[in-house]
Amino acid sequence: MVKQQKWQWQEPGRAWKGAGLYHITLTIPDRQPLLGTLDIPEGDPTKTVVRRTPLGNSLVNCLLDIPNHHPEVQVLHFCLMPDHLHAVLYVRRTMPTGIKGMVRGFWQGVKKLGRASSVSPNDIRSNHQEGLENRNRQEGTLGLREATLGLEAFAEGLKGQMSDEAYYNLPSVFTEMPFIRPMGRKTQLPNTIRYIDMNPQRLATKRLKPGFFRVQQGIVIGERSYDGVGNTTLLIAGRFMPVHVRSIWVKAAEHGDSQALREYKNGCVLSARKGVVMVSPFISADEKQVMQVLLNEQHFFILLADNGFRDYFKPSDALFDACAAGRVLILSPWPYNVEKRKISREECVALNEMAEEICHQLERDRD
Template identity: 30%
Template structure:
């Protein structure tokens, strides 16, 4: 199945409208397919437990980061792991409980009579019963707020769910790694909160950005713009890469939107070497945005600052030439500014 456009639906509680749940408009949710499902608690309350341990950056021999489940968290985990008892067509291949959300990799092994959403609605109802029995006062308070606001969504979990569909080779391995690594990533956010929190209205060189990462990189005395022509030769690119890396090793911060192939190659080489970078991107951040993959480690290590001059958009858009020119001019201004 080709991946086409996605419908926009109501965001999770606490998220801006731009950060939407996704449903693949041409996908049959009764057919054999593998999914990664994410559900968050109402108001992102940490009802399922807490993260414990230390990230690798915090100690030479850290305790492996993991989630210490509350009684409710343990019961919710049990409910999810028994989905296959009630729906033999569905297996739970992986489950990662987090304090205020969970991720599950589900495999619909054969054609179902009802769509996956109906199965998950039943799971939510079972979780609501556990919530009511184990935390009656909290349950009543949430139900009361819903009644006052004429809302008919959630109770324990926020309305709906986010789903990603397995479409390509290697995607499952990335999902499983993401789930396993989630507690460590959360610990890193706790240990370095300022480096992962979206900073609004960051002003430098007369420009204003939203930012994630080490904003103190802007204060470095030497900043070097990385800009390459799309027609740069292989030989010139090798020479420019060597010069940029050498400057960065000596303390320069490399600054670029990394648009052209040459710019991407230089910034990637510097990133892999752990050198300091300021990256400008066309798309902005939602309030709950966080850097993905190795970028999170780079932010935690103070290596990376990501700047976005414009608002977030949920659609996947092709960057315009005028925007490329603007981003390169911003990079130049950052390098010239104090």
Template identity: 30%
Template sequence: MINNHMLKRKLDWDYRQRCIYMTTVTVEKRRPLLGQLTGGLGNPTVELSDVGIMVAQCWQEIPTHVPGVSLLEWQVMPDHFHGIIFVQAPQEKPLGAIVGAFKAHSTSLYRAGARQEAHLWSPGYQDTILLHRGQLANMRAYIQDNPRRLAVKRAHPELFRIIRNISACGHIFAAIGNHFLLDAPVKRQVQISRSVPPDALAAAEADLLAAALHGAVLVSPCISPGEKQIARAALQAALPLIVILENGFPPLYKPPKSYFDACAAGRLLMLAPWPHHTDRRSLTREQCLALNRFATQIAQEDHTP
């Protein structure tokens, strides 16, 4: 089955123009054909198979076939591949043609070695357009960190497994992370108005972090800037946090950035009350009210022994 998020394209974007793209392709059925993870948590690395070496070589040959294109970062993982492409000069064909040629070439070589009409890649590919300051550095770091993230997931699989039927405050949520945080006897909601003055925000942050230091679990949908600031501070201070998200979790979802490490440490629970969607949406007032209502109800649930 084709994952919709692997085929999603930005409809109003000209993929022939000069830009930097992060691309991802996955092995058919996520089979670990490209290598194996070695070194454990101490020194994780991907030891490439013959197929993985061939895939890396095909990728590195792209600039020789496509003038005006350079490769900034890439990483072969056991069952998928990440690569950052810099389209330095406008192209006659879009990005999809470059990725498609790479997939076709590597598939042809794979079939020649396997001596059968075997599939190497899943249909489609995923791309992220890197337009904003800091995105390239963040994506480089993400790609370089992939082996460690895989090692962490394998060491703590229960914390990264999507559970679709967690019950809380009379509602069913999809969840990733430490669901035992729901059982904490003391939970504090983080709800900060967008119009709160700086001194009041600082006081609220100090109060909530102090409560978390003494065992409370913070609960928030992280909608307003103040709520996001306090959530970031809690994560940086290694304090427990329950986050309620508007969007659900697609298959093979991985928590982003600081959420990942907090999840691995058992300090984070991500809850999603509604199904996953692939389109960009702005939160409606009704959704904001609902998310805050969930946070209120979860914080008020009594789990005192």
């Protein structure tokens, strides 16, 4: 059993070739729902299932077939969505070509499925019927209709039925190689599996409550413009308060005097319980603790993000649930930067100043 095996985690310098865990994501770039349809029984997101299309079913079969070609690889977990596939692969030992080579081979295989799914059987029947009948008689392969029912078999025979130029001109659907992320901490496995398993429910929630997850641009507060996701009606709430834990309190707590720090954090929570909307980037560990209490007790707050919103953005974990319930608004003063990894000190200072600026401006607008 897999659970009884000793996991091998990525070590520095061993990523891509060594044993370990890898999170693979394959996406249809234009986000067409070609792999499945979302079914939300009784309008309940927790009951959501994805009904696979023939292409989606064949894609899963191709994924599960990987260990037959690479015995050192185990498909540990996966989730098929209407427009993308998530999978966690466990590589037991060092691979000769590395995980990238293996995933590239998988990608080439699914591109055949994508080309086959884009072909109309009637077009093939009219243009290639004679050659297909001869091929079937000689090799005993499936007829056109039967081959179409099994997309994998149909894909295998498609190239032989068409000229190379016509075949490679077919849309492949999967035009981008899967994204590969090595997993280097033990907590990443359960977190990644939970994230993958929640994908259908979160997509259903976004469809049922699109207003809270649509990126809204040009939200003007004072003289500054923000992009936002969440409940914008929080901007007309009665009272606002910034959450900014000062370094002097933290340093004092490190030397045994934690009273000021404790009183400030408790004061933030008590204010939230009275209906005050808390505003902060929640950067430091102590500020994150305050935000966690706000989430646990289901209070309203505005979160300032250090990066903008990519296409199809969705908050993660508890923040997603709070967004769906209309308890949070996420604002960003900056556009999305795909290369951004860490927040700078200058950005921290700027965001904290913006939090205070937002509170003062909204209080002024209320009066």
